[in-house]
Amino acid sequence: MKRMYLAAALAALSTGAFAQSTAPAVAPAPKPVQPAVCGTCHKPEPNTVAGYLDNVAFKSQSIQLDMAGPKEIVRFDPKTLKVIDAGDAKPVDQLREMKKGHEARVQYAIKDGEKWATVIDFKGPIKTPPAKLVNYEQVAKIVADGEKANAVLIDSRPLPRFQEGTIPGAINLPYPAWDKFVSRLPQDKSRLIVFFCQGVTCMMSPMSLRKTEALGYTNVKVYREGVPEWMTKDYLVTAPEFVKAAYVDKDIPVVLIDARSKDEAASGHLIGAVGVTPAQLKGALKSFPDPKLKAPIVVYDGRGQGDAVVVARALIKAGQVNVQVMQGGLLAWQKAGFKIESGVPAATQVAYVPRPRPGSVQADEFRKLATATPADVVILDVRNTDEANAGMIKGAMLIPDEELTARIGEVPKDKRIVTHCATGVRAEMAYYKLKDAGYKAGFLNADIEIAKDGSIKMTPK
DSSP: OHHHHHHHHHHHHHHTTTHHHHSOOOOOOOOOSSOGGGGGTOOOOTTEEEEEEEEEETTTTEEEEEOSSSEEEEEEOTTTOEEEETTEEEOGGGGGTOOTTOEEEEEEEEETTEEEEEEEEEOOOOOOOGGGBOOHHHHHHHHHHGGGGOEEEEEOSOHHHHHTOBOTTOEEOOGGGHHHHGGGSOSOTTSEEEEEOSOTTOOHHHHHHHHHHHTTOSOEEEETTHHHHHHHHSOEEEOHHHHIIIIITTTOOOEEEEOSOHHHHHHOBOTTOEEOOTTTHHHHGGGSOOGGGOOOEEEEOSSSSTHHHHHHHHHHHTTOSOEEEETTHHHHHHHTTOOOBOSSOOBSSOOOOOOOOTTEEOHHHHHHHHHSOOTTEEEEEOSOHHHHHTOOOTTOEEOOHHHHHHHGGGSOTTSEEEEEOSSSHHHHHHHHHHHHTTOOEEEEOEEEEEOTTSOEEEEEO
């Protein structure tokens, strides 16, 4: 009998019947310590994370870094944190002034299971010899002169950034894939080459310069301010396939402007396009998104020149900072076989709704949840106790953000958790902590005031 049981067990093992119980558990993938693109220039260092500054919350003493997708949250003590900006020591209050998106490296120590920042070092301008630099006016002249300039403009950014708009006439030689595309350099090693990338703190164009000179090229320069400055002064260009790849295929909100006449637009236009001729632009400006949003605006006409350029430059003059002209216009779009809408007029009003931050809950939905919280939902208030004492949503659970890691076991895992604070900053940090711990969560991205009676007043962001 024992032999029969043993034989059956061995048979089960051979057929995989015990696979579930004997297979090793799959460990979750480790979080990155820096954005992938940073790996081309920087090797990971122990107890260090790097990324783009996303949020700072002094009330919960937390810093949130964007790792080009994943988020990293570290705590800090204002009394001991060292803040360095472009090599200079700064007071901790400088954190309040730093712009979102600024590159930073954070050294940390582990305390009570959390990362505590000891040093946050904000990246300063990359040092390049003055003789190797060109400015906006010089690059603009190269663009205006075209072939007469006998120069090559090279965008050193990765392809996805290039697709989102580049300086007119530029080619793409992405620094992260330099060796793969080095053949794009001109054969004439005395020809003027101007590299540019994502601004004064970006290393991709200076590193491209060094590699190019090492190959024997003798007239290589860097437009250090790059795309961030150019897009505040002039229009960018893109191609139909890039508009489709960067915006349409990814369902990323974009303002499409058809600069042709009403009749021409009615005969065929990009789906979702708004008809705005040069003569109509002044009256239409109020309907465009706030320039602070940096909404991508793609302008086209019949062939990608003329009226599209006029409208694009007028939008730049009006304060918009991410305006692109689609090269080749509608004709190139059609030649590529992409869909158009015909037989109906183009829209007359610009409607732009930014893509919400991942995990964010709309104000209307949050109000409904706060008014009558379902049994499978918990509203988690992550403000400080003194803030909550002034007023809380009825039935909400209070765990200050700075205590959440230590008290996360108090949060029920079988329910949807929706976090809020006063401005959305700490709520978003709490959301990522919950998400990393396997919770189904969301957060309110809005300013919210809560009265003593629990009534709420919200200002969505």
